[in-house]
Amino acid sequence: MTQSGKIVQDPVRVERAEWKRQQTKARLQQLLTIVSPVFLLVLWEVLSRTGVMDIRFFPPPSAILQTFWELLVSGAIAEHVGVSLYRIALGFLAGVIPGIIIGLMMGLFTPIRHFVSPLVMALMPIPTLALLPIIIILFGIGDLSKVITIAGSVFFPVVINTAAGVLNIDKIYLDVANNYGASKSQFFFKIALPGALPVMLEGIQMGQAIALLTIVAAEMMGATSGIGYLIWTSYKAFLLQNMFVGLIMISFFGYLFSLLLRGLQKKLLPWR
Amino acid sequence: MPPKIEINDLTKVFVKKTGSVTALQNISMTIEDGEFVCLVGPSGCGKTTLLRILAGLEKHSAGNFKINAEQSKRPLQSMVFQEKGILPWMTVQDNVAFGLAMRKAPKDIIAKQTAYYLEKTGLTQFASLYPSELSGGMKQRVSIARAFANDPEILLMDEPFAALDEQNKFILQEELLSIWAETKKTVLFITHSIDEALMLSDRILLMSAQPGQIIQEVRIDRPRPRKIEEIRKDPELAAQFVDIWQHLQKEVQKSRT
Numbered sequence: 001m002t003q004s005g006k007i008v009q010d011p012v013r014v015e016r017a018e019w020k021r022q023q024t025k026a027r028l029q030q031l032l033t034i035v036s037p038v039f040l041l042v043l044w045e046v047l048s049r050t051g052v053m054d055i056r057f058f059p060p061p062s063a064i065l066q067t068f069w070e071l072l073v074s075g076a077i078a079e080h081v082g083v084s085l086y087r088i089a090l091g092f093l094a095g096v097i098p099g100i101i102i103g104l105m106m107g108l109f110t111p112i113r114h115f116v117s118p119l120v121m122a123l124m125p126i127p128t129l130a131l132l133p134i135i136i137i138l139f140g141i142g143d144l145s146k147v148i149t150i151a152g153s154v155f156f157p158v159v160i161n162t163a164a165g166v167l168n169i170d171k172i173y174l175d176v177a178n179n180y181g182a183s184k185s186q187f188f189f190k191i192a193l194p195g196a197l198p199v200m201l202e203g204i205q206m207g208q209a210i211a212l213l214t215i216v217a218a219e220m221m222g223a224t225s226g227i228g229y230l231i232w233t234s235y236k237a238f239l240l241q242n243m244f245v246g247l248i249m250i251s252f253f254g255y256l257f258s259l260l261l262r263g264l265q266k267k268l269l270p271w272r
Numbered sequence: 273m274p275p276k277i278e279i280n281d282l283t284k285v286f287v288k289k290t291g292s293v294t295a296l297q298n299i300s301m302t303i304e305d306g307e308f309v310c311l312v313g314p315s316g317c318g319k320t321t322l323l324r325i326l327a328g329l330e331k332h333s334a335g336n337f338k339i340n341a342e343q344s345k346r347p348l349q350s351m352v353f354q355e356k357g358i359l360p361w362m363t364v365q366d367n368v369a370f371g372l373a374m375r376k377a378p379k380d381i382i383a384k385q386t387a388y389y390l391e392k393t394g395l396t397q398f399a400s401l402y403p404s405e406l407s408g409g410m411k412q413r414v415s416i417a418r419a420f421a422n423d424p425e426i427l428l429m430d431e432p433f434a435a436l437d438e439q440n441k442f443i444l445q446e447e448l449l450s451i452w453a454e455t456k457k458t459v460l461f462i463t464h465s466i467d468e469a470l471m472l473s474d475r476i477l478l479m480s481a482q483p484g485q486i487i488q489e490v491r492i493d494r495p496r497p498r499k500i501e502e503i504r505k506d507p508e509l510a511a512q513f514v515d516i517w518q519h520l521q522k523e524v525q526k527s528r529t
Contacts, residue, residue, distance in 0.1 A: 170356065172353060172354075172356050173359060175324075175327075175351075175357075176353065176357055176358075176359065176370075178329055179327050179328065179329060179349075179350065179351045180347075180350065180370055180371040180375075180422065181371070181374050181375055182374045183374070190374075191359070194359075195361070269361075271360050271402035271403070271404060
């Protein structure tokens with residue numbers, strides 16, 4: 001701009017240029033989320049190839065990938081993953097369904113809440129894994145003991161979040177339901193359930209993460225197949241490349257399940 | 273015709289650990305059919321408690337009240353709540369239909385009533401949106417449409433415009449009056465704004481600070497439909513404003529000492 005102010009800048013053009021700059025910046029920042037895992041893998045590869053990291057404990061990613069391919073072709077991965085997913089699915093459902101039912105009852109009926117919540121609070125800190133020996137004695141070394149172990153771990157976050165979801169519904173919505181003459185069942189389906197749903201789904205999301213944490217440990221003891229078994233036996237046989245393949249599978253499914261549940265959340269909570 | 277609402281010596285006491293508080297003391301009043309009455313009082317005077325008792329959301333301690341029904345099928349009362357009273361998980365349309373759906377009205381009646389009041393409140397094009405996508409003024413329109421669509425004997429309104437900015441408030445007041453003029457419903461409206469009461473009411477009831485009692489009654493005989501400009505210009509109403517203001521001042525002072 002000159003002193004006389006003869007050259008007038010077009011304000012739209014100025015803002016558009018600024019907007020473009022902001023867009024480029026945002027895209028570059030998004031790129032960082034891809035850069036960080038790639039950077040880690042490259043660093044790992046270089047460090048273990050050059051011998052800075054002990055190759056016996058940290059085989060390079062390229063070697064792990066090769067092992068992954070071999071296990072995939074031999075069908076070992078399909079077998080272990082299939083068994084584990086089956087156990088996770090059953091255990092997850094066996095924990096989530098009673099968790100939701102008991103949580104809703106705790107939220108809706110004060111006497112039930114007073115009766116049940118000390119039991120939940122007292123039992124929650126006990127790691128289900130610590131009970132694994134008893135569970136194996138009672139339910140054998142088959143699928144059932146793993147399913148029960150997972151169910152026991154998943155149940156608690158779900159029950160607590162469901163009860164909290166009901167209790168945290170804004171009082172004014174209860175007034176609205178009363179004032180407009182909602183019956184008990186209308187109250188449940190139109191107010192309590194949709195009102196509790198957001199917090200409830202957070203609990204289920206947590207349960208999902210815990211199910212994956214639990215399956216690996218549950219399959220380390222008294223199991224003959226599964227991702228946890230794969231990790232544990234490879235570790236004992238010092239086949240660390242195989243162990244890393246197992247770890248990567250867990251990480252992959254954890255990510256996948258999180259995405260699926262986020263999708264479900266969007267579907268179920270269109271008002272958010 | 274008997275009065276629409278009769279309240280006799282209604283008293284409400286709240287008991288707490290630290291003692292008891294008399295929120296309402298011997299409230300008596302009658303409200304005629306089709307009347308628009310505003311209850312004005314300093315905050316904490318128990319006006320919301322009175323409304324909640326009439327709405328069946330709170331039990332009174334002594335005295336009695338009666339809402340005289342014209343048709344047995346109609347609900348006795350519907351409430352327009354303060355700002356957050358619409359359900360976030362229902363679309364605008366389902367919110368407006370809520371009362372009718374709760375009392376299991378026939379589907380065609382629900383559709384007709386809902387469409388009518390969506391139109392009246394200018395919400396037709398927003399019918400399938402969720403409340404989170406609406407402005408504060410739009411939300412209160414939903415709340416008003418829901419109450420009118422339910423077709424109750426009387427309407428109870430608990431400071432429905434308190435959270436709105438001033439221009440929106442004026443617009444909604446006029447809209448409310450135009451719907452009300454058409455339906456001739458009896459309305460009991462709570463507010464702490466004297467301007468709002470002057471604009472809307474046939475009659476203003478002034479309440480004292482705790483314990484809440486009715487201390488004065490002011491008739492507003494202005495022709496309808498009313499416009500905010502006319503209300504503001506009118507010297508007689510200006511005098512009434514000052515009069516009511518001084519009354520409230522006295523009450524506020526009293527509650528401080």
